[in-house]
Amino acid sequence: MAIHSKDFRTLRLDGVQRDFGAFNALKGISLTIARGEFVALLGPSGCGKSTALNCVAGLLPLTGGTISLDDTRIDTLSPEDRGFGMVFQNYALFPHMSVARNVGFGLAMRNEPRAQIAEKVAEALRLVRLEGQADKLPGQLSGGQQQRVAIARAIVVAPPLVMMDEPLSNLDAKLRLEMRAEIRRIHAHLGSATIYVTHDQDEALSLADRIVVMRQGEVRQVGTPEDLYTRPATVDVAEFMGFRNMLPATMAGAGSGTRARVTVDGAACEGTPVGPLAPGAVTLAIRPEDLRPQDDGPLAARVDQVEYRGRAFFGIATTPGGTALHFRAPSRVAPGTALRFGADPDRILIYGGAA
Amino acid sequence: MTGAALPRRPGLRERLARRGLDGTTLLVLPAALAILALFVFPFIEGLVLSFLPKQGGPLANYAKFFGDPYLWKTIPTTLGIAIPATLANIALSVPVALRVRRMKRQRLLTTILVIPITLGTVLVAEGLLNYLGPQGWLNRTLMALHLIDRPVRLVHNYWGVLWSLVIAGFPFTFLLTLSYVSGIDPNLERAAATLGAGPRARFRTVLLPLMASGLAITFCLSFVQAFAVYPSAVLVGAPAGSTRVISIAAFQAAYETYDDSLASSIAMIMAAIQLVIVVLVLAGRSLFYRGPAGGGKG
Amino acid sequence: MTQSRTSILDRIWILAVWTFVGFFILNLAAIVGAVAVNSVATRWLGTWLPKAYTWHWYADAWSEFQLGNILTVTFEVVGAVVLLSGLLGVPAAYALSRRDFPGKKAVMLLFLLPLLVPPMTIGIPLATVLYRLGLGGTIWGVILANLVPSLPFVILITIPFIDQIDQRVEQAARVFGANTLRLFTHVLVPLLTPGILAALLLVLVRTIAMFELTFLTSGPTSQTLVVALYYAVSAAGVRAGQSVDAMAMIYMVTTLVWLVIALRFVNPTQIVGRQAAARD
Numbered sequence: 011m012a013i014h015s016k017d018f019r020t021l022r023l024d025g026v027q028r029d030f031g032a033f034n035a036l037k038g039i040s041l042t043i044a045r046g047e048f049v050a051l052l053g054p055s056g057c058g059k060s061t062a063l064n065c066v067a068g069l070l071p072l073t074g075g076t077i078s079l080d081d082t083r084i085d086t087l088s089p090e091d092r093g094f095g096m097v098f099q100n101y102a103l104f105p106h107m108s109v110a111r112n113v114g115f116g117l118a119m120r121n122e123p124r125a126q127i128a129e130k131v132a133e134a135l136r137l138v139r140l141e142g143q144a145d146k147l148p149g150q151l152s153g154g155q156q157q158r159v160a161i162a163r164a165i166v167v168a169p170p171l172v173m174m175d176e177p178l179s180n181l182d183a184k185l186r187l188e189m190r191a192e193i194r195r196i197h198a199h200l201g202s203a204t205i206y207v208t209h210d211q212d213e214a215l216s217l218a219d220r221i222v223v224m225r226q227g228e229v230r231q232v233g234t235p236e237d238l239y240t241r242p243a244t245v246d247v248a249e250f251m252g253f254r255n256m257l258p259a260t261m262a263g264a265g266s267g268t269r270a271r272v273t274v275d276g277a278a279c280e281g282t283p284v285g286p287l288a289p290g291a292v293t294l295a296i297r298p299e300d301l302r303p304q305d306d307g308p309l310a311a312r313v314d315q316v317e318y319r320g321r322a323f324f325g326i327a328t329t330p331g332g333t334a335l336h337f338r339a340p341s342r343v344a345p346g347t348a349l350r351f352g353a354d355p356d357r358i359l360i361y362g363g364a365a
Numbered sequence: 366m367t368g369a370a371l372p373r374r375p376g377l378r379e380r381l382a383r384r385g386l387d388g389t390t391l392l393v394l395p396a397a398l399a400i401l402a403l404f405v406f407p408f409i410e411g412l413v414l415s416f417l418p419k420q421g422g423p424l425a426n427y428a429k430f431f432g433d434p435y436l437w438k439t440i441p442t443t444l445g446i447a448i449p450a451t452l453a454n455i456a457l458s459v460p461v462a463l464r465v466r467r468m469k470r471q472r473l474l475t476t477i478l479v480i481p482i483t484l485g486t487v488l489v490a491e492g493l494l495n496y497l498g499p500q501g502w503l504n505r506t507l508m509a510l511h512l513i514d515r516p517v518r519l520v521h522n523y524w525g526v527l528w529s530l531v532i533a534g535f536p537f538t539f540l541l542t543l544s545y546v547s548g549i550d551p552n553l554e555r556a557a558a559t560l561g562a563g564p565r566a567r568f569r570t571v572l573l574p575l576m577a578s579g580l581a582i583t584f585c586l587s588f589v590q591a592f593a594v595y596p597s598a599v600l601v602g603a604p605a606g607s608t609r610v611i612s613i614a615a616f617q618a619a620y621e622t623y624d625d626s627l628a629s630s631i632a633m634i635m636a637a638i639q640l641v642i643v644v645l646v647l648a649g650r651s652l653f654y655r656g657p658a659g660g661g662k663g
Numbered sequence: 664m665t666q667s668r669t670s671i672l673d674r675i676w677i678l679a680v681w682t683f684v685g686f687f688i689l690n691l692a693a694i695v696g697a698v699a700v701n702s703v704a705t706r707w708l709g710t711w712l713p714k715a716y717t718w719h720w721y722a723d724a725w726s727e728f729q730l731g732n733i734l735t736v737t738f739e740v741v742g743a744v745v746l747l748s749g750l751l752g753v754p755a756a757y758a759l760s761r762r763d764f765p766g767k768k769a770v771m772l773l774f775l776l777p778l779l780v781p782p783m784t785i786g787i788p789l790a791t792v793l794y795r796l797g798l799g800g801t802i803w804g805v806i807l808a809n810l811v812p813s814l815p816f817v818i819l820i821t822i823p824f825i826d827q828i829d830q831r832v833e834q835a836a837r838v839f840g841a842n843t844l845r846l847f848t849h850v851l852v853p854l855l856t857p858g859i860l861a862a863l864l865l866v867l868v869r870t871i872a873m874f875e876l877t878f879l880t881s882g883p884t885s886q887t888l889v890v891a892l893y894y895a896v897s898a899a900g901v902r903a904g905q906s907v908d909a910m911a912m913i914y915m916v917t918t919l920v921w922l923v924i925a926l927r928f929v930n931p932t933q934i935v936g937r938q939a940a941a942r943d
Binding site (some may be wrong): 384387388389390392393395396400403404405407411412414460474476477479480481483485486487488489490491492493494495500501502505585586592593595596599600612616619628631632635636643 | 676680681684690691693696698701709751752754755758759761764765773774776777779780781783784785787788789790791792807808810811818868869872873874875879889893896897904911914915918919922926930
């Protein structure tokens with residue numbers, strides 16, 4: 011008997027709010043998640059992503075808005091009546107139960123027959139590659155193994171929705187990469203919708219079908235990993251999705267096609283506007299790897315330091331106006347060298363307002 | 366060991382230090398000696414003395430104790446007070462502790478509850494005599510509510526002692542239970558809830574098993590306190606009758622008949638009974654999970 | 664666990680739990696209150712509250728029970744117990760926290776046992792030994808007897824505090840040239856002050872309230888307040904009840920003042936808890 015998730019079409023969050031006293035942890039989140047979708051909630055700590063997850067799980071009551079599964083409201087149900095699966099940050103394995111009993115807990119609560127529980131537990135443990143550990147106590151397992159038990163426990167009940175709250179944050183770097191691949195494999199096998207909370211953009215980019223970037227209790231942008239990486243909608247999303255140089259500039263007029271012309275540190279260059287731009291101060295966002303030394307480049311700067319980071323050199327240079335530029339160089343450049351920099355106008359994003 | 370160029374054999378001091386014995390370790394000596402002299406030595410003395418009765422063979426004291434109903438019946442009397450009091454305290458502590466652990470401001474409540482512990486049984490007994498007496502507030506309230514026609518006798522009997530053990534013992538049991546319950550990771554209960562366990566199922570499958578070993582310890586400590594009950598058995602009980610507990614028998618032997626040897630025997634019997642109960646409960650405890658009540662790493 | 668909805672049964676259960684807590688606290692207040700009211704009553708018979716109030720029972724109690732002497736003895740005993748258990752206990756706790764030596768488990772058991780055996784059980788053989796040594800009935804006998812639970816208590820409470828101090832701080836002090844004495848005075852004592860203070864205050868409160876050991880080892884000149892109170896209560900009828908209750912109030916205030924001070928430094932659970940302390 012295979013574990014397959016129950017069916018539903020959409021999970022809808024509609025204006026979900028959660029206040030802690032005077033503090034608004036969630037300021038009206040709206041989000042629709044489709045069957046089988048892998049959605050990552052991404053944001054710095056304190057942005058409300060875990061609060062949102064706990065609201066969906068039923069561990070925190072809402073102070074406003076609704077959550078519904080297809081046409082049924084579920085935000086008034088207690089967590090035990092929602093039938094979702096959840097993987098906790100510290101795993102929350104029952105320390106007094108064997109691995110098999112931990113995994114079978116949800117099935118036992120659903121009063122399934124013993125034989126069926128044993129069968130499903132065995133299959134779930136196979137799925138997370140923990141055959142042979144069934145009789146151990148969680149305390150006897152390594153961190154990575156405990157993580158697998160936590161995942162098995164959440165998925166064995168074939169939940170329509172699996173929630174994961176920073177599941178990899180307690181693991182070391184190598185194990186984190188391994189488990190990331192495991193989670194992708196298990197998700198592909200089960201096909202249950204997944205909400206994955208993380209503050210690590212690499213995890214979100216590599217795992218999710220869609221990423222929801224949150225900040226200060228609000229959704230800032232929803233999109234595919236490619237969207238978010240190449241076209242962040244706002245300056246703060248741009249700052250969060252990998253490092254970018256943020257250069258203060260002034261609008262100079264329209265450029266060719268959809269581009270705009272700006273002046274930065276007295277030099278003129280073209281870039282791609284994101285959203286409507288007004289005359290006056292704007293901000294340019296350029297990734298260090300897109301900013302290359304080239305003889306005819308518009309930006310002049312003097313190199314301060316260069317370091318080797320394997321395969322490439324990264325350096326910092328300062329413009330005459332005092333702005334620091336992080337750049338990538340194909341070879342070592344001596345500090346003090348005067349360079350000119352340029353970038354592909356498609357990769358220069360222009361946001362309205364000062365940085 | 367045979368070999369050329371054997372390294373210099375380390376000095377005694379160095380060898381001891383490697384095993385953790387150095388000047389710092391010696392700091393433990395004064396305290397250890399004090400406890401040996403004030404606790405272990407008297408205890409052994411008492412044990413020896415109990416086999417040296419005023420008259421008769423070595424076991425005469427024990428024969429006397431178990432042959433005289435006036436003496437041996439103090440054991441069932443004491444157990445009859447101590448066990449119900451301890452069980453009642455635990456039964457009351459668990460639900461209260463489970464609710465209180467969710468409170469942000471536990472301090473006020475725990476502070477109030479610590480008061481009867483620090484006041485001690487003598488003061489509680491004096492208060493009970495006033496409060497539960499025939500003219501006390503409780504009897505007056507019950508009469509004002511027409512629940513009773515004339516004052517009920519609440520002190521100078523079995524119930525008086527039981528009340529005093531609950532008043533002084535519940536806070537103790539509660540605070541211990543609270544410290545055990547607070548040690549259970551709240552995420553475990555959340556995890557159980559997301560897996561479909563309702564409040565009762567969560568209590569049965571997660572909380573109770575994780576608390577069981579702590580409750581066994583709590584039982585032992587509370588029981589040992591209740592078993593040695595003395596002042597309240599005298600003051601609010603019926604020390605010649607239904608609450609003639611074993612402490613009273615021991616005290617009378619020592620200070621009324623001046624039979625140190627018999628008194629020591631009774632003290633040893635008390636220790637033995639406490640030991641038996643503690644061992645039984647702790648043996649039962651080994652059936653339960655005893656590790657940390659955390660949910661995983663970190 | 665927060666839930667969106669609480670069933671009626673759960674509400675009743677929660678209500679029952681809080682009702683019990685309220686009932687317990689009410690009774691507690693009534694027990695203390697009855698003593699307090701009686702101590703200032705001129706006469707209190709057959710009414711809810713006394714007809715008139717007076718303070719003179721306090722003066723009576725003071726002279727009748729010679730409370731001046733008793734309080735002096737009480738504070739001498741308590742002071743000596745606190746001092747001795749601190750002087751002996753803190754170094755022992757330091758050694759137990761910092762060193763791992765053969766037989767450490769046995770030493771820990773040695774310090775744990777006096778807390779597990781009720782005072783009545785150890786009190787009788789201890790009193791026998793003290794009387795044989797001529798210390799029975801003297802203030803020194805009372806002090807020594809009270810060390811039996813106090814010393815282990817200080818050790819067990821202080822160990823976790825010392826565990827918390829990073830050993831590297833001490834090593835750093837050594838590297839910068841502090842000898843053992845300076846290490847203690849400049850580094851350890853300042854860092855440990857809150858822990859030691861907490862342990863000693865708890866011992867103080869417990870010693871004031873320690874009835875059994877003092878009862879068994881004290882004589883007429885070495886009674887502490889709680890023992891004197893016991894004799895006064897058990898001899899009720901000889902003295903006016905109000906006078907006994909006035910004494911009870913004096914005892915209560917003496918204890919509670921120190922309890923309030925202690926609670927500024929410690930968690931209430933520590934008064935109960937060797938477990939609570941040993942687990943932290």
